[in-house]
């Protein structure tokens with residue numbers, strides 16, 4: 175019987191995914207689910223043919239340069255791939271894949287949750303109940319912003335952005351969007367295209383970020399662009415923290431220029447900018463956009479489909495390089 179290929183799995187994956195993995199591979203699992211250092215990654219990859227990382231592992235050019243020659247594939251358990259240096263992988267002949275599509279619904283759900291929670295000050299109300307400090311109903315108590323019928327600006331009208339637009343239409347929101355390319359009219363469903371972020375922002379009473387983290391989108395939402403948003407706008411981010419300049423967003427939240435922000439992703443997770451925690455007008459979640467049972471299984475199976483294809487010499491569905 176031929177030996178099963180060894181696969182380094184950097185984080186604990188859902189049980190059904192690990193079970194399927196064991197059928198065709200010898201998985202090197204992370205029982206304690208701690209985040210590996212670069213040295214550990216390189217050490218544990220010895221003799222492996224593939225790595226299944228999450229976005230928590232930084233596969234930078236120096237790390238990829240140190241991986242053993244046996245590594246043929248990096249099949250990431252994530253749609254985002256900003257944690258992997260694709261150029262470095264390509265130059266070593268390592269195939270890299272991600273898991274698009276399967277997490278779009280779950281991520282749009284969290285974007286909608288953040289939008290509603292930030293607009294209606296959900297965490298303040300919840301905290302009052304939990305700390306038993308709610309005293310009375312009042313006509314002027316904890317007033318938020320109405321969402322229904324407002325204008326939603328979407329940066330990045332890919333899979334998640336389009337589902338977010340669909341969900342927001344359920345609240346009669348008018349959709350404006352910026353994307354590198356205008357969508358075909360039938361996919362726009364009436365959304366208004368803006369050829370630049372600068373053109374989109376003044377129309378965005380609510381702004382939801384859905385673009386990938388790339389050198390081009392680093393700190394895309396900075397002080398200058400925040401100044402283009404309407405007064406009392408709400409910013410939602412379920413993409414990546416690096417798209418937002420924290421200092422600029424915090425200043426606008428502190429001054430009251432922005433009404434609130436709903437954030438699921440942050441620079442330097444989990445050691446986020448400490449001021450976010452102190453602000454009343456932030457609604458914060460710990461990077462759980464894709465965290466449903468269904469979606470995490472689907473992400474794992476999609477990563478394994480890609481791995482199976484590569485190991486069988488077939489073209490994987492989600493090849494990045």
Ligand code: DGY
Nearest residue numbers: 229251252253254464
């Ligand atoms: C993704 O898939 O990119 C999510 O952010 C979780 O890693």
